Amino acid sequence: MTDRRTFIVGLSAICASMGCTSPIAAENGQGNIRAALKALIGEATPVEGMIILDLPEIAENGNTVPYTVSVESPMTNTQYAKAVHLLAPANPLPQISSFFFTPLSGKATVSSRMRLAQTQEVLVFAEMSNGTFYTAKRPVKVTVGGCGG
Amino acid sequence: MSAKPRIRVPDSARIGEVIEIKTLIAHAMETGNRRNNDGSIVPRLLLHTFEAKFAGTEVFRANLHTGTAANPFLSFFMKVPGPGEFEFTWIEDGGARITERRALSVI
Numbered sequence: 001m002t003d004r005r006t007f008i009v010g011l012s013a014i015c016a017s018m019g020c021t022s023p024i025a026a027e028n029g030q031g032n033i034r035a036a037l038k039a040l041i042g043e044a045t046p047v048e049g050m051i052i053l054d055l056p057e058i059a060e061n062g063n064t065v066p067y068t069v070s071v072e073s074p075m076t077n078t079q080y081a082k083a084v085h086l087l088a089p090a091n092p093l094p095q096i097s098s099f100f101f102t103p104l105s106g107k108a109t110v111s112s113r114m115r116l117a118q119t120q121e122v123l124v125f126a127e128m129s130n131g132t133f134y135t136a137k138r139p140v141k142v143t144v145g146g147c148g149g
Numbered sequence: 150m151s152a153k154p155r156i157r158v159p160d161s162a163r164i165g166e167v168i169e170i171k172t173l174i175a176h177a178m179e180t181g182n183r184r185n186n187d188g189s190i191v192p193r194l195l196l197h198t199f200e201a202k203f204a205g206t207e208v209f210r211a212n213l214h215t216g217t218a219a220n221p222f223l224s225f226f227m228k229v230p231g232p233g234e235f236e237f238t239w240i241e242d243g244g245a246r247i248t249e250r251r252a253l254s255v256i
Contacts, residue, residue: 088216093214097214103228115218
C-alpha cells in the first residue's frame, strides 16, 4: 500500500536520479508539486495504469513539446473519465494543464503542447467519475530547455 | 489581445459519431518567469481557461498553466448528440474573453 508520503518520497528520488541541475529549483519544485498535487487530487491514492501518455522520448526544444493523453474509459453517462492533470516536477512551476471531460466527450483523449525546463519525468493523474484516481509517468530528455530562463 | 483563433471542426457528422475538434490560438502565454533584455520581469499573461460547449452543454474544458506552450493548441473529441452550435471560449488573465462559434449539421 503506497500512501501519499511514500509517493512523494518516490517523486523526490526520481527527481534526484534524473539529476536536477539546480538544487534550489528542485527544492521549490518539490514544495510546489506537493501543494499542486494536494490541490488537484486531495488525499487520494492514485493507482498506476489506465492512462496512455504519448510524448517524444527526446524533446529538442523544451518550449513546445507535443503530447497526447488518453484515458481508458467507456465514456458513458454513468462511467467516464472526469479529469486529467499533467505535472512537470522539474519546471519552475510544475502545473502544465488540467483537462475536464464530460460524457459528451465520447473519448477521453486530448492533445496539446507543453513547456519543459529540463530533462524530467512528466506525471499524469486521471480522476474517474466513480472517484478513483490513476497515474502514469514518462521520462523526457530535453535538449534545450523551455520556460524562458 | 490576440489574433482570430483557428478552429477545425467538421461541417456535418452522423449522430453518435465521435468527431475530433482542433483549436489553435496565437498567444504568448507569458509565464511571469521571463525577463526582458533590461532585466525586468515580463508580467504573467496566460490564457488560463478554455471551454467548449455544444448546444449550451459543456463538452470539454481545459485549465492551462505556465507549463502550456505559447500559441496553445488543443485537440479533443465529441460524441455528436444532434445538430447544434459549438461555442469555444478562451479566458485571459484579467478576464478578457475570446469567443468563437461554429455550426454542426447532422447527416
